[in-house]
Amino acid sequence: LLWFQHDKEQILHKIHELTGADIGVYGTGMVGGFPQVNTEEELNKLPWAIRHFACSKDISHLCNERYHGKCWVDRQGFSWEGIDLSMEKPPTNQKAEPGGRAGWHPGDREHQLQARALTFPILQALHAVLKTWMNAPLKDNQWHMTEYYKTIKAKVVEHASEWEAWCEAK
Secondary structure, eight states, X not given: OEEESOOTTOHHHHHXXXXXXXXXXXXXXXXXXXXXXXXXXXXXXXXXXXHTTOBOGGXXXXXXXXXXOXXXXXXXXXXXTTEEOOBSXXXXXXXXXXXXXXXXXXXXXXXXXHHHHHHHHHHHHHHHHHHHHTTOSOOHHHHOOHHHHHHHHHHHHHTGGGGHHHHOOO
């Protein structure tokens, strides 16, 4: 499977057409999919994970939470293995927020969304595979991929002249 974030030049589609290779184009989660809200009330009704991405221009000041990390969180009643780890004050001075928050960086919330956009198709594929395996035994052509790979490789070589436009620097 060839899997890329975008295929603006339709290269992957061409590879699929010429060779039969499986392709996939994943998104970032940023296109479509989010309701755009115009009021703070509408915004607060959305799940927390997408609020940062849903604001219209009129309420964009409410959606500036690109980061949500803190250096210290007071923990009351926090224990592990029977050991009380509650602390009202840290043992050393702490910054309010971790460093390295550049203005150009989209923030950890956008990274979290991209990770979910990448993970979901993998989980869907694993689910489909597990359902197939439940109907074992598998046929040889479902289990052994050698012929499939040889066919793709032969077609890549056969159509080598068609890759020049995308691969060779002039």
